[in-house]
Structures are given as C-alpha cells and as structure tokens.
Amino acid sequence: MTRKDVAVGAKNLNELRSKFKKVESFAEIMMPHDAEEPILAPAVRAAVLEWMVEIRHAAALGDVGVKARRSALLYGPPGTGKTTLAHHLAARLGVVLVAVQSDQLVASSLGRSSHNAASLFEALRDVDGQCVVLLDEIDSIGSRRSTDDQACSREMNSLLTTLLRYVEGYSGIFVGATNRREELDPALWRRFGMQLSVDLPGLDERFAIIRRYAAPFDLPDDDIDALADATIGASPALLRQLVEGVKRRIAIAPKLNHNIPDAGAALRAVVASVAMPPEFEVPPLWRPHGVANLPAMTWPWPKMGGGK
Ligand SMILES: Nc1ncnc2c1ncn2[C@@H]1O[C@H](COP(=O)(O)OP(=O)(O)OP(=O)(O)O)[C@@H](O)[C@H]1O
Ligand SMILES: [Mg+2]
Structure with a gap:
C-alpha cells in the first residue's frame, strides 16, 4: 500500500490541531504523515483493504441494501501492530487518528467517568467524519460487567453502559483495540462491525x-x-x-x-x-x-x- 492519498498537508497542521483541541484532553492526535504500514498476515491485510474499499464506496453497498461497516475491534497479543494499524487506516483515509487511551476516561470521583465519555463524544461530534477514533486498551473499561455492588464496579459498569450508548450512536469510523479479548464484555464485542485478530507474525x-x-x-x-x-x-x-x-x-x-x-x-x-x-x-x-x-x-x- 502507498500513502499517496494522504490529504493533510503540512501547512494545514496547525488548523487541524486547533480543530481537535477539545478532543485532545482525552486523546492523542496522531497525524497521517507519521503513520507506518504494519506488516500483517495476508488474511488480515485483505480484510483491512476490503474494509477501506467498503468505506469509500458506501453507495455501492446501499444499492444491495447493506451498509458499510463503521467499526472494527482489533484483538491480539501486545506489540502485534493494533495501534499501528489503526493509525495506518486513518492515514489511508486521509484523516487523523484520535487515539483514546481508554483508562484516561476513568475518573477517581464517582460519576465522573461517564461524564468524561459524554464529553469525549460531544467533542467528537464537532469533528465527525474528519478522523478515525481509536479506543485503545478498551478492556480497561470494557471488562465483563461486574455483579458485585462495590462503588468502583458500579462506576465502571456505568461508564461501560454510557460508552455503549455513544458508540452505537457515533456515525464516524472507529476502532477498538485490546490484548485481552477474553475479558471483554460480550455486549461491547458485538457492537463492532468486525472483529479482526492481529496475531503473532508467521x-x-x-x-x-x-x-x-x-x-x-x-x-x-x-x-x-x-x-x-x-x-x-x-x-x-x-x-x-x-x-x-x-x-x-x-x-x-x-x-x-x-x-x-x-x-x-x-x-x-x-x-x-x-x-x-x-x-x-x-x-x-x-x-x-x-x-x-x-x-x-x-x-x-x-x-x-x-x-x-
Ligand atoms: N505488524 C507490524 N509490522 C511492523 N511493525 C510493527 C508491527 N506491529 C508492531 N510493530 C512495531 O512495534 C511497535 C509497537 O506496535 P503497536 O503499538 O502498534 O502494537 P499494539 O498491538 O498496539 O500493542 P499493545 O497491545 O501493547 O497496545 C511499533 O513501533 C510498530 O512499529
Ligand atoms: Mg496498542
């Protein structure tokens, strides 16, 4: 793959940064020109390519009554290229990657975490369609919902519920990444349009x-x-x-x-x-x-x- 279709020129960088200012309190903004293409197994590479074509040609899918998938969950061991792949995908679409470290949403004061998720998605609404959003290490909030009633578990459960609601309503492209798929809440797992295994290399x-x-x-x-x-x-x-x-x-x-x-x-x-x-x-x-x-x-x- 080449990066010939990266649309962001250096002169627009400052403009871009100011546009993403609000999002920056929760996320790292990763620029297209800094992206690297990960070396992936052929099946994963093919799935990613197909997804990119799907996103670009959503109208053709509409003709046969299906929608382009807007989200993917990348799961696999540490250091296999999940973050790199999300960044590369954004670059190929010519947009920035908004990389949210999921645990940054978790606040120490009660009720604040859900408020953080709400603020993030609020800020994202202003830049809808101009970025790919990565919820990295999503297991840190999306672990199976706990049944005990400790205040901390209640806080995480409520954050997860809020997150699921926003993820459902979000219209941009977003990617989740985890290296602990067995711990992920099944409801969160299902919210993604596809689940891609980014495994150790052959x-x-x-x-x-x-x-x-x-x-x-x-x-x-x-x-x-x-x-x-x-x-x-x-x-x-x-x-x-x-x-x-x-x-x-x-x-x-x-x-x-x-x-x-x-x-x-x-x-x-x-x-x-x-x-x-x-x-x-x-x-x-x-x-x-x-x-x-x-x-x-x-x-x-x-x-x-x-x-x-
Ligand atoms: N498939 C790959 N091809 C080439 N380089 C890779 C690949 N995967 C990882 N790397 C290199 O390894 C480093 C770490 O990769 P990355 O952060 O994308 O892994 P990750 O899967 O997101 O890990 P974690 O699960 O710990 O978040 C990067 O510097 C990247 O260049
Ligand atoms: Mg990562």
Whole structure:
C-alpha cells in the first residue's frame, strides 16, 4: 500500500490541531504523515483493504441494501501492530487518528467517568467524519460487567453502559483495540462491525519485519531466514527491538572503542536486554544456547547499495 492519498498537508497542521483541541484532553492526535504500514498476515491485510474499499464506496453497498461497516475491534497479543494499524487506516483515509487511551476516561470521583465519555463524544461530534477514533486498551473499561455492588464496579459498569450508548450512536469510523479479548464484555464485542485478530507474525511476516527494520543494512536472505526461524513466537515489536538493538550497537561501538567480533555477540547482548512478556512462550533465540544454535552469519552487516 502507498500513502499517496494522504490529504493533510503540512501547512494545514496547525488548523487541524486547533480543530481537535477539545478532543485532545482525552486523546492523542496522531497525524497521517507519521503513520507506518504494519506488516500483517495476508488474511488480515485483505480484510483491512476490503474494509477501506467498503468505506469509500458506501453507495455501492446501499444499492444491495447493506451498509458499510463503521467499526472494527482489533484483538491480539501486545506489540502485534493494533495501534499501528489503526493509525495506518486513518492515514489511508486521509484523516487523523484520535487515539483514546481508554483508562484516561476513568475518573477517581464517582460519576465522573461517564461524564468524561459524554464529553469525549460531544467533542467528537464537532469533528465527525474528519478522523478515525481509536479506543485503545478498551478492556480497561470494557471488562465483563461486574455483579458485585462495590462503588468502583458500579462506576465502571456505568461508564461501560454510557460508552455503549455513544458508540452505537457515533456515525464516524472507529476502532477498538485490546490484548485481552477474553475479558471483554460480550455486549461491547458485538457492537463492532468486525472483529479482526492481529496475531503473532508467521514466518513470512517475520522475514519481512526483520528486513524492514534492518534497513539501511541489507542482510543476505539466508541470514534473515535463520533469524525468522529462531524468532517464532516473537511479536513484531520485539523483532523491531532485536534488529534495532543490533543497529544501535553497530553505531555506538566505535564511540566506545569496542569491537563486535561477530553477529552472535551483537545478538547475544540484545537478547539479554529485551524479551516477550512473561505469559508468552519463549522464542527459540531467547532459550539457552539460542544464539549459539544460529548458523554462521555475515558480519559486519552489509549496507544497502554496498556503502560502509
Ligand atoms: N505488524 C507490524 N509490522 C511492523 N511493525 C510493527 C508491527 N506491529 C508492531 N510493530 C512495531 O512495534 C511497535 C509497537 O506496535 P503497536 O503499538 O502498534 O502494537 P499494539 O498491538 O498496539 O500493542 P499493545 O497491545 O501493547 O497496545 C511499533 O513501533 C510498530 O512499529
Ligand atoms: Mg496498542
């Protein structure tokens, strides 16, 4: 995908920011030109593309008596690209992403949370159609409704009820994201026009992710293959940290008068400092002897175009 249809030019940035001023007390405004395209499994990529076409050609759907879906729930492990995808989607539609950290709506004073949700949707009404709204980490408010009558649970239940009402009535495009789908309230789950699983990457996606983040280095395919094999179970975010960790070491080593003898030494140092969250299976590279089990790799990493 390209971003040729991003409609917001730099000169309009200030104008845009002032338009979204009210929304900004609850959300981060993410600009189209800062968006990155996530590398996704083909089925998810196809579903997202189809959705974009659907949004753009709502009239064609009207001819056959159906409406374009206006919302999607993205669920999957941390660091798989849910926020990145929402941002990319907004950019492809040429609008900003209003990213609401759902727990920001939760207030400590009683009754205030629902008021926050009301204020947010009120503010959104003024910019209707000019943004995609992301309710990120929606599980922080949309957990299954509690039946005990503690004040705190009552507050959350009331926030959820208010949110459901506003979500139903909201006419713009909106996306929810969670990495705890099992905890989500079923009523909230159903409110979304589609539910998309953004899962850990397969072999081909890991290859593409490693290659993307290795730039400006151009690793031989065999080396990327070996890394992709050894990183089964790693999220894209972790793959990015791994590859960027090596690049950071390459850049810093001369300043420290430090010699990195081979790829294994660089990888071993990075593997020791980043990892998947504890509830996930440990990828082979992070297991004992994981780095030692890699085949011999090209070192130093060659630069694209043969530069040094
Ligand atoms: N599918 C992907 N392709 C390329 N890069 C990715 C992908 N997924 C994540 N990344 C990179 O990892 C980082 C974190 O991604 P992001 O915040 O979108 O994950 P998330 O699924 O929203 O995580 P969380 O569940 O913790 O909110 C970003 O810097 C992004 O560039
Ligand atoms: Mg996220």
